[in-house]
Amino acid sequence: MIQAEGLTKRYGAFTAVDGLDLDVPAGQIFGFLGPNGAGKTTTIRMLVGLLRPTAGRVRIDGIDLAEDPLAARARVAYLPDTPYLYEKLTGREFIHFVGGLYRVPPERVERLIGELLPLFGLADRADDLIEGYSHGMRQKTVLAAALAHDPKVLFLDEPTVGLDPRSARLLRDILRQMADRGATVFLSTHILEIAERMCDRIGIIDHGRLIALGTVEDLHRQADRSASLEDIFLELTGGAAEAEIAGMLR
Amino acid sequence: MAVGATASAAGEGDPVTAPAGGPADFGRTVGRLMAARWRIAWNSLRRSARWRRVMYAVVAAAVVFLTLASLAVSYVMTRLIVNLVGTEQAPQADVIVAAAFTGGVMLSFMVSFTVALAALYLSRDLDLLLTAPIARPAVFASKLLGGLVPAHAVILGVTLVPLVGHGMAMGYGRGYYLTVLAALGVLPLLPVSIGAVAVVLIVLRVSAQRLGEVVGLIVVAMTLSLALVAGGARQLREAVTLSDMVTFLERLRAPYSPAEWLTTAVTAAGRGQWGDVATWLGLAAVVALVAIVPLAKVSDAVYYESWLHMQSTAHRDLQRRSRLPWARVEDAAALGRPSGWFRWLAPPVVAVMRKDFRVIPRDLTSMAQVLSPLAIGVFFVLQQLLYPVRIGGSDVAHAFTTPLLVMLSGAVATGVSAMIMSRFGLTAFSLEGKAYWLVRGAPISRRELVAAKFLVAYVPYVLLGTGLIALLELARAFADARTFGGPIGAGMLRAAEPGLVAYAWFVMAVLGVGVVAINLAIGAARPNLRWDTPHEMLTPDVGCLSLVLYGGYSFVAGMTLALPAATSRFTVLRGATPLWVLGLVLGLALTALVAAGAWWVATGEVDAIGE
Ligand SMILES: Nc1ncnc2c1ncn2[C@@H]1O[C@H](COP(=O)(O)OP(=O)(O)O)[C@@H](O)[C@H]1O
C-alpha cells in the first residue's frame, strides 16, 4: 500500500533521509521508530507529498505520488507532529473545511462529528475558536478531520505526544479498527512502548537510514531473545553512550 | 544590580535577562530584543537572493523616480511662488515647508496609532515576553520601536525630500539643512507618544475586540475633519491659480501645531535668524521630550494591566461568540457544501473561499489594515456630497464634463477597492501560514487553489467597488440636483447617467481582474508563511513591488479604457467612437495579457510554497 524506493532527502551537504526502501502492505499498523532527529518527520512529509524528495519515488496504493499527486493525496490522511490549524475557525468549521477539501458530503462529516467529538471530549468545545484549544485538543480535531474522507492510508507523526492517557487509548482503538477494515496506518514515534503495543510491524530509523525492519518478534529473534525492545533500540541506535550519561547523572 | 549582572553574564546570546535597575541595563535589554527581531528579518531576507535582486531593482527605480518627482515639484512650486511674489525672500513660499511638516506629522500620527495597537497587543510572542523575567518597559520600548522605526524611516524620507527641493530653490545654506535634520529628529516624538498612550488607555478601557471599531472611528473622524477643512477653504474648488493654492495652504497652518514650530525654525534657519531657530526648535524639542514622560509612565504597570485586560476580555468574547449566528451548525457545514452562489464551483474551491471569508474578518489586524483605504473612500463620498467637483470654477454642472466626473467616481472606487483587495491578493497564500500543510496535502489542484484565492479577493473587490460607485454617483446626482433647484428627486433623476455609470462599473470590474491577478502572482512567488503577527505577513519589499506593478498596470489600462469615455462629450472630440473602440481593445488586451501571465506565474509557483 505504501511503497518507497530509494527515498532520499538532502539539505545541502546534510542527508536527512538516505536511500529508504519501504513496503507496507494494506491492513497493517506500521511503527516508524527512531531517536530525535533520525529523519522520521522528513520521511513522512515526503510520503504525503509535502516535501519533494531529492531522489527516489513514492507510491500510494499503486499510484505514483509525483505523477498523479491528486489521486494519491485523496487516499491519504496526515496528522502532523505540531498541528498548526486556522486559529480563527471553530473546531466544527475546521472539520467541515477539510471535508470540503476532500469532497466529502457535509452530511457525512456532520454524522462523524456527532460520533467522534463526544468520544474525544470535544463536543462542548466544537463551536469555540481553535485559538483557545490545547495541543491535545488540536490533535484530536485534526484526527477527526482526517477520518472524514475515510483514508486508505493514515500517516501520524508522533501522535501520542499531546494526548492524555484516555485519548491515547482511544486513538489506539481507532487505529486498530481502521487497520482491521483494511486501511494502512503509518505512525512515527520515539516511544518504544507505543510501538510495541500498537504496531504489527516496526522499522527503526537512525541517521536517515533504515537499520531494522520486522515484527516485534522478528526484532526479538534478531537480538538476544530476552532483550527488551528498549535494549534492542538502544543498541541499534548507539544508545549505550546515552546510558552511560544517565549513569553519570545519577 | 548584582542579580542583573550575573544573569546577563550567564546568559550569553540569550535575550532573556532578569529585571534590574539602571538605564544602561534597560538599554541593553531593549537592544537585545530588537536585535533578535532584526536578525529574524535579516535571515528571511537573505533567502533566495535572485528574486529579491529583481525586486529591489524595480523598487529602487520607483523610489528614485518618486524622489526626483517630489524634489522637482517642491523646487518648481517654490520658484513659482517666489516669481509670483517678486522678492527672493518671499515668506509666502514657507507654505511648502509647512505642508511638508504637516503631512509628516499627520502620517506619523496615523501610523503610530495602528502600529502601536498591532505591536503592543497583537503580537503572538507577547505571552512569552511579558511573562519572562524581562523589564516590561523594555518589552514595551522594543515592540514600539520595532514597529515604528521602519514606518518612520519612510515618513521622514517623504518629508525630507520636498524640504531639500525647497532649500535648493531658495538657495539656502548649510544651516538650513542641518536644522531640517534636527527638526525631523524631533518630529515623530509627539505623534508617537500621543498615539501609543492613547492606544494603551483605550485598551485599558474597552475590549480588544471592540478596538478595531475604535480605530475605525478615529480614522473616519480624521477624514471627516480633513474633508471639512478642505471644503472650508472655498478656494480649493477653484484652485486653478497659484495664489489661491497658497492661500489655501496658508489656512492649513495652525500656530499651535508642532509642525508649525518646526516650519518657523527651519525657515528662520534658511534666513539666518538663529535666535528664532533656537526658540522654536527648542520649544518643539521640549514639548516632545515632555511628551515622552506619559509614554514612560504607561510603559510598565499600565501597559501590563491593559494587556491582561485585553486577554481576559478576548477570552470572554470568545466564549460569547459561540452563540453568535455564524457559529450555528448548518453554517459550519456550508464550508463543505457548494450552495447558493457557489453552486457552480468545485467543493475544494468553495471550502477555501468560505474559509477565507470567515478567517479574514475575524482577525482584527487584517481588518485594521482595511480601515485607512476605506476611510479614504468615505472621504471622497463626503467630499462629493458636500463640496462637489466643479470644473472651470463654475457652480453649474456642465453637461460636457459629466462623463469626466462619472469616470472620476469609477477611478476613486477602483483605487480604494484596489488598495484594499490588492493586500488580500498579495497575502492570499501567506495567510495560510503554518497551516499550509493542510491545503498542500489535500487533493486540490494548483488551478483550483489559485482560482479560489483569486475569487476570495476579486468578489469583495467588485462588491466594494460597486458600492462605492453607487454612493459616489448618488452624491454627485444629489449635489447636481441641488444646483438645478426644484424637487431633489426629479433633479437627481435628471442628473443620473446610467449608461456612463455602467461603463465606469465595467472598467472598474476589468481593472480588478488585472490588479488582483498581479498581486496573487507576486504573493505566490514570494509567500511568507513564517509570520507571527498578521501585519508581518506582508514584507515591505513585496508591498512596494506590488504597488509599483499594479499601480502601473491600472494607470495604463484605466487610461486607455476610460479616457475616451470621459472626454466623449468634449465638443472637439465629438464622434470619436473609433478612439473609444481602440481604447477598449487595448485595455482589454493588456488586462488579458497581465491576467494570463499572472496565472502562469501563480500556478507555477504554488507547488513550491511551504517547502
Ligand atoms: N528544513 C531543514 N533544513 C535542514 N535540515 C533539516 C530540515 N528539516 C529537518 N532537518 C534535519 O533533518 C534531520 C531529521 O529531522 P526530522 O525528520 O525532523 O527528525 P525526527 O526523526 O525527529 O522527526 C534533523 O537532523 C534535522 O535537523
Ligand SMILES: [Mg+2]
Ligand atoms: Mg519529528
